[in-house]
Every structure is written in structure tokens, then in C-alpha cells.
Amino acid sequence: MHAELLRTLPKPVCAYLYDTAALRARVSAVRAWLPASASLLYAVKANGHPDVVATMAAACDGLEVASGGELDLALAAGARRLVFGGPGKTDAELAAATKAGVLLNVESLHELHRLAALGDNPAVCLRVNRPGAGLPGSHAMTGTPTPFGIDEAQLADAMRIPGVRVIGFHLHAVSNNMDGTAHAAFVTDALDWSARTAAALGVDLRTVNVGGGFGIDYLHATDRMDLAPLASVTVPDGIDLVFEPGRYLAADAGWYAAEVLDVKTTHGRTFAVLRGGTHHFRLPAAWGYSHPFTVVPVDEWPHPYPRPQARDTPVDAVGELCTPRDVLTRGQHVDLLRAGDILVFGRTGAYGWDISHHEFLRHDPPAFVIVQAPFPKET
Ligand SMILES: *Cc1c(COP(=O)(O)O)cnc(C)c1O
Secondary structure (H helix, E strand, C coil), rough: CCCHHHHCCCCCEEEEEEEEEHHHHHHHHHHHHCCEEEEEEEEEHHHHHHHHHHHHHHHHHHEEEEEEHHHHHHHHHCCCCCCCCCCCCCCHHHHHHCCEEEEEEEEEEHHHHHHCCCCCCCEEEEEEEHHHHHHHHCCCCCCCCCCCCCEHHHHHHHHCCCCCCEEEECCCCCCCCCCCCHHHHHHHHHHHHHHHHHHHHCCCCCCCCCCCCEECCCCCCCCCCCHHHHHCCCCCCCCCCECCCCHHHHHHHHHEEEEEEEEEEECCCCEEEEECCEEEEEEEEHHHHCCCCCCCCCCCCCCCCCEEEEEEEEEEEEEECCCCCCEEEEEEEEEEEECCCCCCEEEECCCCCHHCCCCCCCCCCCCCEEECCCCCCCC
């Protein structure tokens, strides 16, 4: 949690810490559980900080990008291999990706026509929204009406579009699945379905991309999806089975730290008002849960006036925005919490800063501190 480092930051403390050694350690741990021949890409949208992207470009087999901006970042990071997905790619993005030799995951027949019109005859994977292939998790993307992928009933028509070479399927299905056994069954089923469908459509099958979606349980300090069942998935010869998780690789390598500016009680409820909030870390508000925090006590209080504090009571950790929805945590018990102490929110390395509405109220952004043990670098 880097408490000593946090106490040395400029006050009032407001920072994201990203630990690149922790990123690399998680990549190694995940690789150890995946089938030996599988490819591991990192989904850049979870955290696009350039140092994180560079670390993952080196540690993983490649990167998954979802926009022209992420594509530029990934190219700058020197990724060995890139895939590009997303339902709304522009012609400029398709052209840039094709030029860079990126494998596109194509999301509709219209997109196939537009890609073919560029004239490069690129290899592509078809992203498919299969019926009945859902998984438990927080954001289902397949097996239900969504903007993602091609309906299975339209695959035969997709194959009739000349000017692209279909080499496989992309079947990313869910976000934040906690059930490793169900995930392994999903991957095995994805491989079987891909082989059957490729045979029926006349596809020379090379790639089966099963996406990401490995889950993290934010309410319990270290709980996450058990990857062990994935190790026993059998990958047919000649098939590149691709995983592209984001959250699971990056979440535990990030901490969001915010100093307590004020502590007060109104109508019987106690609030810790932070230098920070949901404009930096939107996930708890977006998902409707309380993100646990740890208190880093700061004993100095150089002021002549009393120090606001709460003792042995539940507090709500709220931000500096002028809206009652700027809440990171509700009702977490504290023994002692004072203005000037620092709250640290762990597991914020994925979908933290990157999904937040930074400009609302125009407060200063947090500092971003890259921990490269033993020397931290502030950017
Ligand atoms: C978001 C996304 C991922 C990563 O999902 P996680 O839940 O972070 O693992 C992978 N592939 C695609 C296509 C995505 O949209």
C-alpha cells in the first residue's frame, strides 16, 4: 500500500500509484494458469497510463486496443502483437489498424464491407454474439441483445463478403466473472463452437479469441476468480487461443489515495470529505457498491485550530464534487479518522481513472506515481 511513500507526497495528498512490478508479477501468475500454448494480451482500456501500457507490452504477448487513441499508445509502447475490437470503428481507425498490421475483430457486416473497401485483403476475426453462451458476471455482452458482435444467423452472409480473410472468431462474453469453473467451460465450448462453425462456413480456423472478463471481488481484499480450472482446457493443434483480460491483470497494481479534508456529522451520519472522489475513481458509483479503504494515519497537525475527527463509528467516504452521488464508500467503520489522514483505495489499477469523468468541477487531477521499486517516479 506504500504508506511511507504516500506521507511524502505534496499535500493535500491525491494520487494514483501504479506498481509496474506488481503488474509483471500478475502477468506471470496468470500465464502459469493458462493452457501452455495460449496467448495472453492485455486489454488497454482497463488502464491506459503509458507506463502501464509499456510494462504490459513487454510482459504480455501483445495488447488489445479499442480505439485509434489506444492503438497509438500501443504502437508507441512497442507491443509485439495487437488486436483491435470495438463496435464503432471509424474508417480512419480501420485504415490505421490495417496499415499497422493489427488483427481486427470485426463487429458487423457493414464494418466488413468498409474494411474490404480499403483494399488490403486483411486477415480478420469475426466477433460473434452467440446465443446461450453467457457467463455469470456483471456486464453480459453475448447471449443477449447488445451492440457487440455479429448475430450467429448472419455469419453465412458475412462469409460472402469478398476482400477480407476470416481466420477466426472473437467471443468476449462478460466482465467480472467470479466463477473459474464456468469460465473454463465457456472457453472449452468456445473452442468446440469455433471448430464446428469454421467447418460449416469453410473458414481455415487459426484464432479463437475468448476475450477477458476474469473477475475481482472488490468487497473482499484479495478475492478474485480462481484461474486453476483454465489450465485443463485442451487447445486443438494449430489453434491460437487468445485471452485478453484487463481488470484481472491491472486491478491489484493500483492504489488511489486521497487526503481527508474534513470530517463532519450531519443528521446523524458521519462523512469524510476527500481531496478527490468519483471524478477520479468512478467505479463504485457506476456499479453501486462501497469500495473498501484503508486509513494511513498522518500524525502531524500543524494548525492552531481543532482537528476534525471521528472515533469508533461508521463513515461515508465522499468526494469534493457538489453532488450527493460523489460517494466512494458508505458506512465503513473507523477506529479513528482525522482530517489530514489519507484514505487508500486498493485494487484501483483497472477501470479507475480511465473510466472517470475528470473534468466535472475542474479540480486538479491526481498525481500519478509509478512505483518502480525501489525508486518511485512522479509524472
Ligand atoms: C473490455 C474488454 C476486455 C477486457 O475485459 P476485462 O473485464 O477487463 O477482462 C477484453 N476484450 C474486449 C473485447 C473488451 O471489450
